[in-house]
Amino acid sequence: MPSTLKKRQTKTAYLLLLPALVLLAVFAVFPLFYTLVVSLFHWRIRPGSFVGLEHYHEIFGSWDSFIEIVLSILLVGLFLHLAGRRAGALRVVFRLLAVGAGGLLLVFLGQVWAKGDAHFLRSLEITLWFALGTVPIQLILGLSLALALHARFRGKTALRTAILLPYILPLVASASVFTLLFSLSPQSPANQVLAFFHLGPWQWLKQPQGVFSADQLPVYFSDWWSSWTAGPSLALLCINLFNTWLYSGYYALVFANGLAAIPAEVFEAASLEGVSKPQLLFRILLPLLSPTTFFLTILGVVGTFKAFSSIYVLRDASTASAVDPASVMIFFTFFREVRYGYAAALAVVLFLIILTVTNAQRRLWEKRVFY
């Protein structure tokens, strides 16, 4: 591109961006910097003394573990990167090395568990279970619904509206319904389904034990390693289900947008060449939808890190420690404990984690996204 043209475009571009950038700077970037500053102070509603990086030290327990964690994350990234560039045996070796570095990361996190903020680490673990339990299912369900609706048939409008209903209904209303459906009472619909298979009754939203837990202890009693083998609690799985139910319609909506943007020629060509349905889906539609899928994956992962209301409405005090993800934990540090300084430091760390994860996702996807 000629430099004069680029120069002219630069001016136009910034003029176009101005309103958005000003507002984002004021209402998103300024809060971030404010948070950064607050995190360096003893700050309970009102600013107190300057404490430097003390809050961050408290989170990690020691600077050594902080450095170790960062290094092991970098190692995982490096090995994955190298594995992507090599072929054959070397690729396998690098992949194994990446797994090893991941194991090392777990060990280092175990140190944070012992000396740092175990509470925060637990909430991150819950966030991970939450993300794994919602994003992939929402993607598959959303795509299936969008495909099913991408045609002309009687009752389509009604069905489409019905599918988006969970997203439209006030959260408190749908949460009330959900607590009834998954109540621990043997007469609850969920337990009646179990009874049909001669199982249960289960306690659903009030069951704090990990689903793979060997002992019958709730997940918040277990230590670092057994917390991983115990898996998520049934209460958390119920919340996952609730979130999937809430947002699948939304994913379907965005997928519908993506499908609508695929030019008709593509389908014409496919039908002329006699492409089979699965081929149409896997060879043609999925690659063409990759920007949408990419967008939704990023959004879904960022969303799980930030999810708040959809968890808050279902959390019960008696299982709180088994279902509170990082966002809820930080909210309470902020608005219940009023440890503004510390909550700010936690938020900054969470922000960095989200940034790292989405960046990794972007790199993984880059080769596969087709524009």
Place this chain on the structure above:
Amino acid sequence: MRSLLLLGIVFSLVLESCSPSRPQGHAIDLTFWYQHTQSRAQAMERLIHQFNQTNPWAIHVHGEFSGNYSETFSKMAAGIAGGVLPDLVVAYQTDADVYREAGALVNLTPFVTGTAGFSTQELADFVPGFLKQDLSRRFSGERLGWPINRSAEVLYYNKDWLHRLGLSRPPSTWEEFARDCRLATKKSLGTVGYEIRNDASNIFAQVISRGGSFSTPDHRAFNFTNPQVRATFAFLAKLYREGFAAKVAEKYADQADFANQKVLFVMDSSSGIPFYEKAIKTSPLGHFAWGIAPLPHSTAQPVLNVYGASISVIKSTPERELAAWRFLRWMSEPAQQAAWVEASNYFPVRFSTAGQLTPYLAAHPPFAQAFSLLKTCQLESEPVLSGYEQVRDAISSALNAVLEGAPVTLATAYLQKQAELFSGSRG
């Protein structure tokens, strides 16, 4: 491009055009943030209106719904930072400590004892256990709030059912309670003795009924490893695992089950009495006689866990602070107290209110029973230590774990660790 700029300018002009202005028709305008909804909000508005019409100081109070307790707290936290505050705000004692720490609250002691305050004789009319709750331990006994109402954790029992079981009175010890639960539990009929409402206030009520507490004797730190906490946990776990007690299935299911005679005992706040009344009145199984009693106890005298949010006065000018106090003082007079009690079913804070409540008490025997407990029981209140809001969740989690089979000592140790983590004024 020019049109784009123009658009931007118009946009920002539109945004700038509106600036807030408040009418200043009265000598002193006060804002009062409260959490009440529905009938309680209407009653509160009626009282505020009455005050505005009748007070001789041209004070005009403006009531404002500020969300539930935690939303009100968020609103205050933002308001303190941004300098946008009311003059009066509903606040639990732990919340008041936080506001005071940020320098936003007035110590009300000078107002109480001052010329616009109460005489010693009048003060003797207040329920002593209520008044002392708002004296902040953390801020050397400053009075950070004024109570206009309170509630207590009480035992609801089905009188007719007890009679059918051959029992003449509600249990007064935990052993009797367990025995009665056993008698009432019939698998075939789907009945159970007691439904456990896993809530910190309820657990505290049970712990103090055994002479224990959640804190050290000097009330400065949490203590969950005492024998009374352990006994409470073990007692409930045993009852639950033997099948004589069940968990409350979902919110308010205990009210419904009590009304439908599925459960003999529940424990709940006294402010819930009218809701039980309504539920029982419309139950398909028909009306039955029921009553309110203090929780069973192993102490000599029954102990009552009394709780409730007070109203705090925000620091402003001496004139406004005095006006705010005058409103609180007016709300504490027996006539207003009686009106508020009848609408809200909270306890009044003054004994002499009973005189104005005679017809109401006669028409609502369970409330009358509950009210009489204030004179016969020892009154205790939950710890006012920072972090208690967080610890409350941990208490519920710990009890839930014990009910599911975790060893009691493991649970109390966990609880103690959590409490120590959350307490203290860390930054």
Place this chain on the structure above:
Amino acid sequence: MGEKSVLLKTLTWRRQPLSLVLRWLTVGFFALLTLFPLIWMGATALKSPAEVMTRLSANPFNPQFWPTEPWWPNFQVVWLSGIGRGLLTSVFLSVITVSGLLVTTIPAAYAFARLEFAGKNWVYSAVIATLMIPETVTFIPNFLTVASLHWVDTWQGMTVPFMANAFYIFFLNQYIRQIPQELFDAAAIDGAGTLRTILRLVIPLLSGPLATVIFLEVLASWNSLLWPLLISQSAAWRPVAIALARFTSEEGSQLGLRMAASLFAILPMLIVFLILQRRITETLVRSGIR
């Protein structure tokens, strides 16, 4: 509408009865799951306060799921409480928010999708990074900003902070990128400036995604509670979400009222969706690329 997309044709039921069955199974099952709460809300809204607590079944085939007879006072009380005013306020606030949002978002998305400029990658990354900031920490600083602008208890305070959102910029960017370059070349040959290109070319082509953006933002503005609660200090700018919150109580027998109020509150959203939903899945092709 001359040429139906071939996908539509290949999936028509006459040729593919199996796919129709599958489609109805997938969508129908999901729709049933989603309709259930609505039915439950309706049944609860028609229960008297006492019935709300005594008739607790969650099974529609159990008579305990339904009220003995419809209890209309719930709707009456909700309406008399002035929820109408909250609804109007919410309509006003969401119209303002969405208008502002479109004014900032469309040009920004266009700039990122179509223009080459110095610092583009940096600015884009920074904009996307704002998506990752946890909301919890933005409340207080944003409240400080709004307070210092004297926007507390004004409609500006309620709307302006939400007039820019990286999410929508990201979203629209994807679709503007997919518009064929030839169309922009043609517009340039016709002598259209940037603004005209956006108004005449981009906006008509993006009617689907834009309808989605409008719908999502109206919904977000409609349902947000904590921020309006922080900003409103009087009845002046109280949206319907706060009016709804006033129907909760610590004791719970107000559930019937609450559900009646919720039904009032979702009605406008259903209407908005029914109006927009045709646009949402309209293809780029049909709206005139060819």
